[in-house]
Structure formats: structure tokens, C-alpha cells
Amino acid sequence: MPAVAPVRRRAARMAALIAATLALALVATPGTGTAATPPAALPAAAPSTDTEGGTPALRAQLEAASKGWLDAKAALARSVTRQQQLTDRLKKTDAELAERSGKVGEIAGVAYRTGRLGTVSALLSSSSPEGFMDRAAALEAVASKEDRALRDLTATRDEANRTRAALDGEIKEQRKQVAVMAKRKQQAERALEVANANAVNSSAGGSNRGTSTANADPAPRNPDGSWPKESCSVNDPTPASGCITPRALHALKQAKAAGFTRYVSCHRNGGSGEHPKGRACDFAAQKNGFGGDATGGDKTYGNNLAAYFIRNSDRLAVLYVIWYRQIWLPSSGWKSYSGAGGDPSSDHTNHVHLSVY
Known part of the structure; x- marks a missing residue:
């Protein structure tokens, strides 16, 4: 007798499971005469776990291509800005170079017309100690002026040459970035061509x-x-x-x-x-x-x-x-x-x- 109780309990559980299964079948099957309660409206939800279309490999390629294109575009914009700054600087430097070249030419012209006196003869031609001192001061001033003009001219010329070299470098940088952008564009388009090879392109054309x-x-x-x-x-x-x-x-x-x-x-x-x-x-x-x-x-x-x-x-x-x-x-x-x-x-x-x- 003690063994009968467990058997009866198992039989009762089995009967309950069968009854529940039949009830679910009646609810789900149309035409049974049993009215199914409509499910409650679900809240708005995002698309399922990974439904962005294409494949993970395609999306990775598109991400890399777009990032590379945007990076190259930003680098190109920076290069264009630097080029403009260098161009403006070169214009100012060339104008300064022309001005300083004129000053040096002016000094050279005066020296040619008047004839340059040697230092000793200039000092000996003075008629008094005061004149001697004046001549010495004048010679020092002229020499200092000539030396400064020549140094300024040399520095300005060197700056102009450096600026021109930097400008050439920026132009090369721009060409490189344009090439990178073109390569990234082709990368994205090739990836899409492969993904769309067997698709009907019915949505193109402005829809x-x-x-x-x-x-x-x-x-x-x-x-x-x-x-x-x-x-x-x-x-x-x-x-x-x-x-x-x-x-x-x-x-x-x-x-x-x-x-x-x-x-x-x-x-x-x-x-x-x-x-x-x-x-x-x-x-x-x-x-x-x-x-x-x-x-x-x-x-x-x-x-x-x-x-x-x-x-x-x-x-x-x-x-x-x-x-x-x-x-x-x-x-x-x-x-x-x-x-x-x-x-x-x-x-x-x-x-x-x-x-x-």
C-alpha cells in the first residue's frame, strides 16, 4: 500500500499536464469555438540583436572606409589651412625681401657714386681731434648700417626659401590625402558591390x-x-x-x-x-x-x-x-x-x- 501513493501522485501530475496541453491547443487553434484572449500590446522595442543588414565583415569594412575618409578629409582641411597661412607669410616675406634688397642697393649706389674712402684716409683727412672723432663715429655708423641691412636681407631670403619648401610639402600632403580619400571611397564601394552582387537594385534612384x-x-x-x-x-x-x-x-x-x-x-x-x-x-x-x-x-x-x-x-x-x-x-x-x-x-x-x- 505505501507504494500506491507515489503512483497516484505521478498519475495526477500527468493528467494535469495533458489537460494544460489540450487547453493551450484549444486557445491556439482557430475554429475550436474557444475564444483566445488577444495578447497585450508590446512596448516599442529596438530591432533584434544584430539586424543592421549586410554582414559583420561588410559593416566593419564600411566603418573602416568611412573613418579613413573622414580622417583624410580632416587632414586635408588642416593642410589647406596651413598652405593658406604659408602663402600669406610668403607674400609678406617676399615684400620684405624686396624692400631690404632696395635698401642694400641704395647703400651700394651711394658708395659707387661717392667712392668709398678707406678707413685710414678718412681719419687722416680730419683737420682736428673733434673732426677725427666725428669721422670715426660716421664710419662706424655706416658700417653698422650696411652690416645690419645685409644680415636682414640674408635672414629674409632664408625665411622665404624655408616657406617655399614648407609650401611644397603641404601641396604634397594634400595630394596624399586626396589619394587616401579616393582609396577609401573605392574600398567602401567595392565592399557594397560584393554585398549587392546578387541583389536587385530596385531602391536606387531617389526613393x-x-x-x-x-x-x-x-x-x-x-x-x-x-x-x-x-x-x-x-x-x-x-x-x-x-x-x-x-x-x-x-x-x-x-x-x-x-x-x-x-x-x-x-x-x-x-x-x-x-x-x-x-x-x-x-x-x-x-x-x-x-x-x-x-x-x-x-x-x-x-x-x-x-x-x-x-x-x-x-x-x-x-x-x-x-x-x-x-x-x-x-x-x-x-x-x-x-x-x-x-x-x-x-x-x-x-x-x-x-x-x-
Whole structure:
């Protein structure tokens, strides 16, 4: 008899499990006559763990290409500024050189017309001790003036030569940076060509073009114009929580100030894109979160938001923008972006993706 109780308990548990399974089947199967309670509406949520489209390798190449292009562009801007400064300095130096050459020529002309007296003869021709002293002082003054004029002329000429050499160096630097930019542009375009090799480029041709006239406040730069290194160090104010970089926070605030106030999600744990690094945000095209393909006014909202980021790409350090199966790169403009999962999140037809430097 003691062994009967455990058997009965196991039988009761099995009966309960079967009953629960049948109940779930009745709820899930249409036409059973049992009304299923609709699930509660889920809050707006970010796209799944790694749905940025393409592949991790592609995104890494695009990030490297865009970073390299932006770095070369900043270096080119610095070189152009230095070239202008050197050009202005060379103009002033050449003018000074001409003036000092004239002074030396003037002294030489006077000496030629009057004939230079030897030091001894000049002193002996004096008729009194006072005259002797006057002649000695005059000779010293003339010699000092000639020596100073010649030294100034030599220094100015050397400065002009150094400036010309530096100017030539800046021109070479500019050519190098232009070549780097061209190489980075080709790198990005080749990566996209490989990714899009088997895709139908049906979205190209202006389907995501919007308008924007708003100017963003520029993000802080280094004194030389480059972008400072930043880490995921400030709190993400979006529902995603986590951390983002100060530049990503700046871009988020500027977009909201420009009127783009719909749902946004930035930080994301896991994945291979910029979200885990705090350098990316997804801006929903619809008011309440990420849904299906944006159409009508929602599509226009996404178009205009993408246009805002592109207009302010220099101010916000934009690496790239993805929207509606296309990607905008600072080096290449809009390009087809495929190889995604075919859903609205990975196709970026329900949100604008922004990555910053």
C-alpha cells in the first residue's frame, strides 16, 4: 500500500499536464469555438540583436572606409589651412625681401657714386681731434648700417626659401590625402558591390530623398579639427538604456531639437555593429516604435530625417546613414544596401540608422 501513493501522485501530475496541453491547443487553434484572449500590446522595442543588414565583415569594412575618409578629409582641411597661412607669410616675406634688397642697393649706389674712402684716409683727412672723432663715429655708423641691412636681407631670403619648401610639402600632403580619400571611397564601394552582387537594385534612384534646412550645432573637435576619441561613457537616454558616446548623444539631441521626436533606440548589447559601442542610434519612422515598412507620412518623416543627418554630416561626424535599403556614405553618397534578412528592421524600411565617428 505505501507504494500506491507515489503512483497516484505521478498519475495526477500527468493528467494535469495533458489537460494544460489540450487547453493551450484549444486557445491556439482557430475554429475550436474557444475564444483566445488577444495578447497585450508590446512596448516599442529596438530591432533584434544584430539586424543592421549586410554582414559583420561588410559593416566593419564600411566603418573602416568611412573613418579613413573622414580622417583624410580632416587632414586635408588642416593642410589647406596651413598652405593658406604659408602663402600669406610668403607674400609678406617676399615684400620684405624686396624692400631690404632696395635698401642694400641704395647703400651700394651711394658708395659707387661717392667712392668709398678707406678707413685710414678718412681719419687722416680730419683737420682736428673733434673732426677725427666725428669721422670715426660716421664710419662706424655706416658700417653698422650696411652690416645690419645685409644680415636682414640674408635672414629674409632664408625665411622665404624655408616657406617655399614648407609650401611644397603641404601641396604634397594634400595630394596624399586626396589619394587616401579616393582609396577609401573605392574600398567602401567595392565592399557594397560584393554585398549587392546578387541583389536587385530596385531602391536606387531617389526613393529615400528628403528635404532638410535645419543646421545642427557642431560636435566638439580637437584644436586641429580632428574628432577626439570617445568611448561609450554617457547614459543612453532612450528606452534601450546602456551607454553611448558623447557624440552620439549630441547627434540625438540635435535631431530632437530639429523636430525629429519619434521613438529612438541607441545602445544594444551584442551584435557586431556600432550599437554595442554606443556610436549608433535607430530612429523609428513611425510614432510608436518599430513596425512594418514605413509608408505615407511615416516614409516622408524617415526621408527628411535622413536628409537632416546628411546635411549636417560634417557637424555631427556621421559615418553613415542607412534608410530604406540604401546607405549614405560621406565618400560616396547614396548606394544600394542589401544582403539583409528581408524584414523591415534589417532592410531599414521602418527606421533610420545613424552611425557616428
